[in-house]
Amino acid sequence: MKLVVAYIQPDKLNAVKQELFKDEIHKISVTNALGCGQQMGYTETYRGVDVEVNLLKKVRIEIAVTEPFVQTTVDAIIRGARTGEIGDGKIFIMPIEDSIRIRSGEKGEAAIG
Amino acid sequence: MKLVVAYIQPDKLNAVKQELFKDEIHKISVTNALGCGQQMGYTETYRGVDVEVNLLKKVRIEIAVTEPFVQTTVDAIIRGARTGEIGDGKIFIMPIEDSIRIRSGEKGEAAIG
């Protein structure tokens, strides 16, 4: 089992969700995040003083999937989030050793979906 | 060392915390998250227009523990969070390769607790 972690532009969340749903990936978790990457920040001013904002708003998605689904998931995320511009984001794939469904106590791959 | 990541219902946070404390697990980190799982969303209306909410509010808990404590932790979380209804949540267990306490520089298992 793998955990697919993706940082995407906030406004792409809906598109990514839809692409994932199309591929029958329905279980995801989302958190708000701030990110600093290749994308440059921007400058705000507040009462005449410059404020450099280099932590931009991002959305962090976590999807736990079984091995065979990793590529599908990655592809769906890319389809939904890619604009070709800097700031599109990153995907990281990490190992999961076990997974438990709290409701039923099911374990392992059975608990992922 | 393992990282136990759990998604639970927001209102179960206190119960989970108490169960963990009972088992002497005192170190946890919590973030707000939105989740989409087996639990269906619901429909709001805003000025007569339907709004489908399928990202529900969840709480994400992270607990880094040494191997022997994994099961205790999982059990405590389940005790605190289970209602038997859809939406109770998931637990994922991931490997941690190292752990450092910033204050003292301690490493490895010594730094977990």
Next chain:
Amino acid sequence: MKLVVAYIQPDKLNAVKQELFKDEIHKISVTNALGCGQQMGYTETYRGVDVEVNLLKKVRIEIAVTEPFVQTTVDAIIRGARTGEIGDGKIFIMPIEDSIRIRSGEKGEAAIG
């Protein structure tokens, strides 16, 4: 590739960012979190009723780096976040199996930076 996850005091974020930048680590992701560790909570009162706050505000940093950079990253975080007092935080190091840049589709170590 590794994911360096650090929990630090919120007010140390800027210092940590600066130390990381000095070591040419520019890509980070940040989320707000609540944490419960060795640092004791504090008591608020609201309308005469005590409120025990044992989940303190923390900042969670994620940095995906290649193996050779792990130590540099950890050192930079420690430099920025250490005060020597309880509550300084923790660093966890986790394995990453793959990494993809959404914009270009680049994979592996090429996608980290």
Next chain:
Amino acid sequence: MKKSKKIFIFTILALLLSVSVHADELTDTLDLYSAAFDAIWLLICGGLVFFMQAGFAMVETGLTRAKNAGNIIMKNLMDFSAGAILYWAVGWGLMYGETAGGFIGSSDFFLASGDTMNWFFQVVFAATAATIVSGAMAERTKFSSYIIYSVVISGLIYPISGHWIWQGDGWLTALGFHDFAGSTVVHSVGAWAALMGAIIIGPRTGKYVKVDGKVSVKAIMGHNMPLAALGVFILWFGWYGFNAGSTLSGTDLSMTDVAVTTTLAAAAGVIGAMFTTWIAFGKPDVSMSLNGALAGLVGITAPCAVVSNGAAIIIGLIAGILVVASVEFIDKKLHIDDPVGAISVHGVCGVWGTLAVGIFGDLEAIGGAATRLGQIGVQALGAAAVFVWVTVTAGLLFLIIKKTVGLRVSEAEELKGLDIEEHGTESYAGFQIFQNM
């Protein structure tokens, strides 16, 4: 010479006539002016009291949780709206119509008399009484039930006890009971209904938790102090209309005396509450200090026109201390869950203000009982009579609602928040809020 004399006489007569004609016109003009003073005065003061609805809405919203903010607002909006129409159709008649035995009004329904000036100033008072209840029952009451009981309060319960005191021929008036601007008539009525409501509906889930057979009291923190503070400032501002406007006449110069006692009592209320919390809890509490201002204002509402400035300060100070003690007692001892402290602010301090008339009031100005003790007795009697009337009727009302349409939302609804469950919407879309509060 005869002719000139005649001319002279006629001239004088004509002049005198013109003067007296002029005098008639003059009287008309002066009467018009007098009426204009009253109209302008009551209209503006009525407007200020109306604005107190915004104050109540903000205080109640600020002192409860984000997930119920829309619901609180709807309640405040609805109680004024439904209440105004009911008070027009029925309430005003029951309160100010011709008395039937000093107990109830019996004419002028649908404002047949057309006395728009006084009706406007009175309807905003009726709405104040009704809106007090929503705070104490916040975060757990069904919206439909809320509409029902708020209509009954403005349309029936409030006007009838109001009749006893403010109609002129009421039985309490006859006894010499004095309540200038409504510590009892308005605030206590709202508070005792709130008390019964809070008892019958029970506390919010998670407020009183039984641990090993012992009840542990939890704090459920309000989500927006700046809003609550704004609400208090708005209420204080509106209170100048509430108290000073209760001269009911734009040419009654005592209005400025009233404004001063009101100011001093409110200020003393803040000070009283703040130092009490400072001493009792170790730190000056924000929301209790805000309550302190309201406590001082409620306390001075009855006696504002008959006490000295010094007495006003004492009344406010004691009200400020009282409100903290009362909130503590009701929460920690009685375990009645009143999220905004409405029962303490409007009920306890309402009674205090009513008694303060007897204790500090200028007996001549009151024109009631002959002795101070007598006046205190009458004030106590009035407060008690209203307490009985409201607790009985409101208690019955809430019990009937509970048995029929139901008073309370389900625990699941309460957990999720009334905004989503009762109104299908969130109040702070986009903000990240901890729902586990």
Next chain:
Amino acid sequence: MKKSKKIFIFTILALLLSVSVHADELTDTLDLYSAAFDAIWLLICGGLVFFMQAGFAMVETGLTRAKNAGNIIMKNLMDFSAGAILYWAVGWGLMYGETAGGFIGSSDFFLASGDTMNWFFQVVFAATAATIVSGAMAERTKFSSYIIYSVVISGLIYPISGHWIWQGDGWLTALGFHDFAGSTVVHSVGAWAALMGAIIIGPRTGKYVKVDGKVSVKAIMGHNMPLAALGVFILWFGWYGFNAGSTLSGTDLSMTDVAVTTTLAAAAGVIGAMFTTWIAFGKPDVSMSLNGALAGLVGITAPCAVVSNGAAIIIGLIAGILVVASVEFIDKKLHIDDPVGAISVHGVCGVWGTLAVGIFGDLEAIGGAATRLGQIGVQALGAAAVFVWVTVTAGLLFLIIKKTVGLRVSEAEELKGLDIEEHGTESYAGFQIFQNM
């Protein structure tokens, strides 16, 4: 005896003289008082109407997204500021200057007459008309373009149609058109400009999404209901100045009648809107109930002085129902994106209120057409004339701006929020907010 007689005559004459001297002084005093009533009355009512700017700002801020809050505020601040100066230089003259054929005023520019009392009361009305537009065009309009069109509306479009109706010699006045406090003069003018603006600028990105050739309507939720509610309470409060102040005289006792019809219509508007949404959507909608209050207020604005209390309730009730239907229709059928419902509240209910004068008004009090049908006809004509005038001129204005400086921000700007892009700042620094809304 002769002497005594002379003395007598002189005494009487002297007395009479003193009386008449006194009478002169008296007349002066009475005139001064009369003027003082008007000054105090119009100043306070004007102040209340000014305060409505805060109400509009809060309603519009609350019903739009957090990322555009600062921009909305700037618009509201700027339209009053620029509008006030333009209305001083030009607008007042065009509206209340000597008429040129009943169509336009032509004197008293820069307030040469020094009639500060009436100017002050009128400038706040002009600002109200201008500010209505900002709500309908919120979250996508360039700030610079906003300044331009808001100046033209307060300086030109509003005063000219206002002249037709309120100057006394206007052509619509001559026909017997009655609009007491401005359902048409103020609210419709703002709303029709808003309508043209919303059409020409187009909907917010993501509001109407084409899926398989079919337009799917999305909700874009407002970010702060308590703020919106506060705004509505402020507007309602200010409306007492708006309507009752429109007696224009502090000694016109009908002011209290106006206050009562205003109260009842607003209350009925809330009830109408709330139950309509309850029936239509299954749950009582918060923001539409708030709109209902405004709908009732706009509806009663024209007829408030010439209808009975009962009629006021009916007018408000229908306005409350209308506003929900209209918001639905404009959003779901016409696909015109009006984030705060300004077109429905001020336009549709403005017309309804204008017609209601004919339908329910006391014909004698109106003093217009001889028959009810005639009056309804005149009211319809007036509403139509203003509709044509405003849609044509405002339409042209927006088209010219679109072709020259541009009306709309880029999609990227819209996504990121106007606060950052247009003003370089965030409105809720520190709060964690979902930007993907």
Next chain:
Amino acid sequence: MKKSKKIFIFTILALLLSVSVHADELTDTLDLYSAAFDAIWLLICGGLVFFMQAGFAMVETGLTRAKNAGNIIMKNLMDFSAGAILYWAVGWGLMYGETAGGFIGSSDFFLASGDTMNWFFQVVFAATAATIVSGAMAERTKFSSYIIYSVVISGLIYPISGHWIWQGDGWLTALGFHDFAGSTVVHSVGAWAALMGAIIIGPRTGKYVKVDGKVSVKAIMGHNMPLAALGVFILWFGWYGFNAGSTLSGTDLSMTDVAVTTTLAAAAGVIGAMFTTWIAFGKPDVSMSLNGALAGLVGITAPCAVVSNGAAIIIGLIAGILVVASVEFIDKKLHIDDPVGAISVHGVCGVWGTLAVGIFGDLEAIGGAATRLGQIGVQALGAAAVFVWVTVTAGLLFLIIKKTVGLRVSEAEELKGLDIEEHGTESYAGFQIFQNM
């Protein structure tokens, strides 16, 4: 015939007598009316000025960080409350009591005279002066110290300089100094105290960061622009009471002139500030435009009754430009940390308004110096005298507090927020807020 003559004479005498009796009554009535005008006018205007407390609270809360919101509110609540009681006991006597050499009042302590009308209107001014300080010292001042100095300001510092100018026999009045509604008396006094406070307490942690020996100025963003904007609208609304009420008489028809100059100057202030920031920073800044409105209002406060409309616009425009320049200068050059711009708005623009009386004022209406230059001189002298008085006394006061109870919270407290540390509570429970701001 003799008899008839007698009858005639007696009739006439009787009539005349009745007229003169009537005349006595009439005089009484007219006097009562005159007094009623004043009472109503000052009470309402005083109420409006009271409401400015809500405005200050909201502006200061909005322009500072979420973690200090409750503290700011407490300060605003407390300075009015403690200030009102002090001003009743001592302040009013020092300000309006019988003069001792033109420098200090010496009678009417505890409002012995019972002049409630004027006291009420004055106490809200005293509170305004005191509350200005809290903004400049926000986010780092110990609450207990705040109470001490705010009490000294309302009870001592403000009344004494106020005596010089407004009591009638003050030495500055004697010189012909003119400050209609308090640019100097109220605003400058508050601002100069704020200046000394901000200097002595030092900047907020993280505001001026030394990097390589060079000071780098950081922005610490306010957390709630809509609240700040609401505050400004409330202040503007209240300012109609502040300025127009300063006629001190309800029959002084110049009140509407004052309302108009006030409106125009505020509007021009917004425009001035907005375009200045637009040009200087590239984008129209929200919070500085809000400050612009206040700048215009402070600027017109002194001259509002003696300048033309055109001059009012110029005064406002310059105030709007000045406020931006001054905020920049104080922040970037002087490195004095004034989170809300209080020193610039109330101090710099207060002086500007005071001088503007001399520059633009109608000399006859002022009735001070004979020549324009003379008047400018007197105005400058007055502004300077107040500057010296306040900086010296307030400076001493702050130094004494610093040495004794301490002025500032610890850095750890500052970091965590004054709400938790000073009041043990959070203001936005449940909201997820970045604490690292």
